[in-house]
Amino acid sequence: MIIPQTPLMVVLLVVLAPLFGALLCGIDRRITARAQGRIGPPILQAVYDTIKLLRKEPMLLNRVQIVYAYLHLAFMILAMLLLVFGQDSLMFLFVFAFSTLSLVLGGMCVRSPYSRIGSQREIMLMVAYEPILILLMIGFYLVNGHSFMLSAPMTAAKPMLLSLPLLFIGFLVVLAIKMQKSPFDIATSHHAHQEIVKGLTIEYSGPYLAILEIAHFYEMALLFFFIVLFWSSPAWVGIILASLSFFLMTVVDNAFARLTSMWIFKFMWTGALILAVTNVLWLYWASK
Amino acid sequence: MQIQEALIALLVLGPLVFGLLMLTGVKGVLRNALVAVAGVTTIAAGVALPFYSGVIVPDVGLPTLITTLGNWIEPMVILTVLAIGFSIRSWPVRIMALIQLGLCVIGLLMSRHEPLEETKLVVDSLAMIMVLIVSVIGSLIALYAIGYMNGHEHHAPATAASNNRFFFVLISFLGLMNGLVLVDNMKWLSIFWEGTTLCSFFLIGHDGTAEAKASARRAITINVFGGLAMSVGVFLAAHSVGSESLSVLMSKGPVVLLPIALLAIATMTKSAQMPFQSWLLGAMVAPTPVSALLHSSTMVKAGSYLILRMSPGLEGTPLAAVVAIAGAFTFALTSALAIGQSNGKKVLAYSTIANLGLISCCAAIGTPLAYAAGITILIFHAISKALLFLCVGTIEQSIGSRDIEDMGGLLFKMPLTTNIAIVGMISMMMPPFGMLIGKWMAIESAVHFPVVLILLVLGSALTIFFWAKWLGRITTTSYHEKYTIESISPWMRTVLAVIGIGVVVASICALPIYEQVIRPVSLLTFSEQASNINISILDSVSAFLGWPMIIVIGAIIMALATGALLFKPSRLRLPYLCGENVDSDETTYTFRSIADAPSTAMLTSYYLPLFGESRITTWANPLAALIILSLFGVLFI
Numbered sequence: 018m019i020i021p022q023t024p025l026m027v028v029l030l031v032v033l034a035p036l037f038g039a040l041l042c043g044i045d046r047r048i049t050a051r052a053q054g055r056i057g058p059p060i061l062q063a064v065y066d067t068i069k070l071l072r073k074e075p076m077l078l079n080r081v082q083i084v085y086a087y088l089h090l091a092f093m094i095l096a097m098l099l100l101v102f103g104q105d106s107l108m109f110l111f112v113f114a115f116s117t118l119s120l121v122l123g124g125m126c127v128r129s130p131y132s133r134i135g136s137q138r139e140i141m142l143m144v145a146y147e148p149i150l151i152l153l154m155i156g157f158y159l160v161n162g163h164s165f166m167l168s169a170p171m172t173a174a175k176p177m178l179l180s181l182p183l184l185f186i187g188f189l190v191v192l193a194i195k196m197q198k199s200p201f202d203i204a205t206s207h208h209a210h211q212e213i214v215k216g217l218t219i220e221y222s223g224p225y226l227a228i229l230e231i232a233h234f235y236e237m238a239l240l241f242f243f244i245v246l247f248w249s250s251p252a253w254v255g256i257i258l259a260s261l262s263f264f265l266m267t268v269v270d271n272a273f274a275r276l277t278s279m280w281i282f283k284f285m286w287t288g289a290l291i292l293a294v295t296n297v298l299w300l301y302w303a304s305k
Numbered sequence: 306m307q308i309q310e311a312l313i314a315l316l317v318l319g320p321l322v323f324g325l326l327m328l329t330g331v332k333g334v335l336r337n338a339l340v341a342v343a344g345v346t347t348i349a350a351g352v353a354l355p356f357y358s359g360v361i362v363p364d365v366g367l368p369t370l371i372t373t374l375g376n377w378i379e380p381m382v383i384l385t386v387l388a389i390g391f392s393i394r395s396w397p398v399r400i401m402a403l404i405q406l407g408l409c410v411i412g413l414l415m416s417r418h419e420p421l422e423e424t425k426l427v428v429d430s431l432a433m434i435m436v437l438i439v440s441v442i443g444s445l446i447a448l449y450a451i452g453y454m455n456g457h458e459h460h461a462p463a464t465a466a467s468n469n470r471f472f473f474v475l476i477s478f479l480g481l482m483n484g485l486v487l488v489d490n491m492k493w494l495s496i497f498w499e500g501t502t503l504c505s506f507f508l509i510g511h512d513g514t515a516e517a518k519a520s521a522r523r524a525i526t527i528n529v530f531g532g533l534a535m536s537v538g539v540f541l542a543a544h545s546v547g548s549e550s551l552s553v554l555m556s557k558g559p560v561v562l563l564p565i566a567l568l569a570i571a572t573m574t575k576s577a578q579m580p581f582q583s584w585l586l587g588a589m590v591a592p593t594p595v596s597a598l599l600h601s602s603t604m605v606k607a608g609s610y611l612i613l614r615m616s617p618g619l620e621g622t623p624l625a626a627v628v629a630i631a632g633a634f635t636f637a638l639t640s641a642l643a644i645g646q647s648n649g650k651k652v653l654a655y656s657t658i659a660n661l662g663l664i665s666c667c668a669a670i671g672t673p674l675a676y677a678a679g680i681t682i683l684i685f686h687a688i689s690k691a692l693l694f695l696c697v698g699t700i701e702q703s704i705g706s707r708d709i710e711d712m713g714g715l716l717f718k719m720p721l722t723t724n725i726a727i728v729g730m731i732s733m734m735m736p737p738f739g740m741l742i743g744k745w746m747a748i749e750s751a752v753h754f755p756v757v758l759i760l761l762v763l764g765s766a767l768t769i770f771f772w773a774k775w776l777g778r779i780t781t782t783s784y785h786e787k788y789t790i791e792s793i794s795p796w797m798r799t800v801l802a803v804i805g806i807g808v809v810v811a812s813i814c815a816l817p818i819y820e821q822v823i824r825p826v827s828l829l830t831f832s833e834q835a836s837n838i839n840i841s842i843l844d845s846v847s848a849f850l851g852w853p854m855i856i857v858i859g860a861i862i863m864a865l866a867t868g869a870l871l872f873k874p875s876r877l878r879l880p881y882l883c884g885e886n887v888d889s890d891e892t893t894y895t896f897r898s899i900a901d902a903p904s905t906a907m908l909t910s911y912y913l914p915l916f917g918e919s920r921i922t923t924w925a926n927p928l929a930a931l932i933i934l935s936l937f938g939v940l941f942i
């Protein structure tokens with residue numbers, strides 16, 4: 018599974034990835050509704066919402082907010098392209114992290130307490146999950162004959178999942194954080210079932226909120242693609258794996274209430290980190 | 306050759322001469338002009354040096370006179386340290402100085418000199434990079450100091466030393482640093498090394514307050530300890546290898562581990578690695594130009610420079626692993642310590658120590674990629690950190706606080722300085738700028754050392770925390786129709802603007818700098834590993850830097866343009882506060898609460914007690930000391 022690095026491909030990805038991400042969000046909402054005994058919105062509701070937001074009058078607190086919204090989107094698209102085209106894994110992570118950081122800074126640049134609280138919590142989450150992601154990339158490196166390029170796991174004959182089971186569990190937790198799912202949705206909740214006042218994104222509205230939504234769709238597509246890497250040959254197994262993981266997130270989301278940021282930090286730096294480190298050390302040991 | 310020798314004389318002796326002129330007691334405009342001339346000539350000489358020496362220049366012999374001079378200067382420097390030991394009544398300093406003096410005398414009695422052969426200058430690419438950093442950034446800081454010290458004079462404590470003495474030490478410092486970078490003879494190296502220690506003692510103690518005195522005392526105690534380690538190392542090297550040349554010692558490699566271990570300890574004290582970090586934190590009491598100078602281009606970078614020089618010699622020895630772990634440990638722990646601090650200068654100090662740890666870790670890993678990472682961090686850190694220190698100093702001088710929590714709304718109060726500070730912070734953490742590329746290469750090169758790797762991974766996650774917090778705080782602002790540039794001294798404003806532009810240019814040109822300067826140096830230094838797999842990663846760095854740059858820069862320009870064009874004040878709203886906003890110019894945190902009484906929301910950032918200073922250092926310092934002591938343990942393996 019190697020995706021050719023052509024201009025046409027870039028255009029296709031930039032256009033289709035958010036639609037795919039929106040579809041994933043739509044399915045998530047539908048499943049959640051059914052689990053709660055509701056019919057739920059149409060599958061494409063997220064797309065309709067975004068289009069409506071884009072046509073609203075822009076309202077803001079200051080100029081800087083706009084810059085951060087665009088930076089968030091631009092770096093998210095860049096991260097997705099780096100991933101899909103199999104570029105260097107650590108650089109992909111840095112770009113991905115900077116995208117989230119732009120979102121955080123966008124939340125912090127306004128004089129709004131709710132937005133600031135959300136941003137602070139989002140930073141906590143970043144610090145909590147970043148080591149797991151870097152260790153995951155180290156895992157890829159060790160399994161794939163010492164290459165940091167993401168094209169290596171795409172072409173590997175043996176599925177990554179079999180060599181990196183513990184890191185995969187760690188990654189699922191990161192996935193829950195990135196998808197803003199309970200119990201990890203402390204910065205801002207994806208669905209409106211946890212909070213009265215929205216956190217991180219409260220001071221964004223109209224078209225600028227739409228930009229954040231679109232970036233989130235890209236993020237969903239990116240994460241889906243990333244899970245496929247764990248079982249890339251044949252790719253359909255990876256797609257099933259990714260679908261199951263996303264379904265698992267929806268189940269978890271509906272089964273838990275949110276926890277505190279310090280709890281999540283401690284949990285990630287003990288439980289999840291131990292899993293990740295164990296997996297990495299075991300790979301070192303196996304390669305000697 | 307002639308021009309090159311003249312340039313080197315200008316770089317090393319020039320600042321010393323200008324410094325001595327300060328002592329004649331010149332005042333006012335004349336003094337400012339002298340400092341400016343000293344700064345500009347040093348910058349010019351530093352920039353000119355690479356043009357007159359090609360890529361690599363063979364060693365330049367020093368006249369015999371200067372060699373013999375060295376034999377006289379060394380005891381004089383040590384006697385000065387001894388005198389300070391008596392004046393501050395510090396037994397450790399006195400004892401260490403006496404031991405050094407003893408070694409010096411024994412060395413002189415036993416010496417069998419072939420002076421011309423041993424006293425040479427090394428003007429290779431690494432030295433030229435370092436000379437550029439010292440002379441350009443160091444001199445710019447000296448120029449900034451002209452404006453800063455004029456303001457400082459008014460509210461400095463009565464105990465403060467004269468500004469003339471301050472400039473004498475500040476400018477001489479640059480000459481000593483240049484000398485330290487260029488010499489190969491270790492006796493001269495330790496003379497310059499002690500010289501920078503003395504300078505930092507006087508600069509830190511400048512204000513003469515009890516706190517300044519205590520900090521200066523701590524700085525000299527720790528650095529004289531490092532100097533002692535170096536003297537013993539040099540003494541042992543001279544008698545086991547029979548040469549005082551650093552390059553000869555490094556080429557002997559595994560045969561003479563003890564002197565190398567001692568030199569490594571000296572570099573750790575100078576670059577304030579754990580457990581020696583306390584002197585650098587204390588150095589913040591000094592006027593801002595001093596902390597900028599100590600943290601960015603001189604002093605601490607002397608340690609990093611020397612360990613990078615030693616990198617080929619460390620490679621393959623059992624010492625390398627210990628130095629790498631010590632560096633990575635410092636990186637992770639000081640990054641954690643920075644989270645618990647709300648004092649802006651302290652955050653910068655811890656971040657400096659962390660990056661120095663990363664450099665010495667890279668130097669110890671000793672692959673082309675790691676070496677390139679070390680040099681990348683050395684260069685980009687010097688520029689960005691100098692800028693940030695100067696910005697915090699400027700902010701402190703006008704708002705009277707260096708607390709991060711007091712820096713909200715600065716974008717309106719001091720738009721110029723704040724914007725430049727934002728540029729500096731962004732350059733520390735945004736892809737694909739220099740610092741991040743350095744960190745990236747560092748992690749990739751550490752991949753075969755699990756312990757080092759895990760420490761680097763944890764540390765780099767922690768660095769996000771304090772930068773994001775701070776950046777978020779200083780960008781916080783309400784909407785304002787008009788911004789007026791704050792009034793600060795033209796010297797300070799010009800220097801801030803120049804370094805600010807320098808940071809932007811260096812960040813955008815990270816690719817050419819890496820391709821043209823860093824990569825060749827690294828490949829040349831580790832030429833025997835040229836067929837190694839690591840080279841392919843070096844190439845992939847080059848390959849990456851090409852394509853996404855355009856998209857990123859395009860997106861940023863688009864965002865800024867759209868923001869500026871589309872925004873109309875009529876679309877301005879107040880934040881949501883769970884109650885009706887009280888409209889006022891000053892605060893948008895106030896809202897109508899119970900019975901319409903105005904109520905103000907208060908909010909500070911997270912400064913997790915988990916990362917408190919006393920909590921971490923109580924166990925981390927002993928552990929770091931243990932790691933460093935194990936340098937001697939591995940000698941017996």
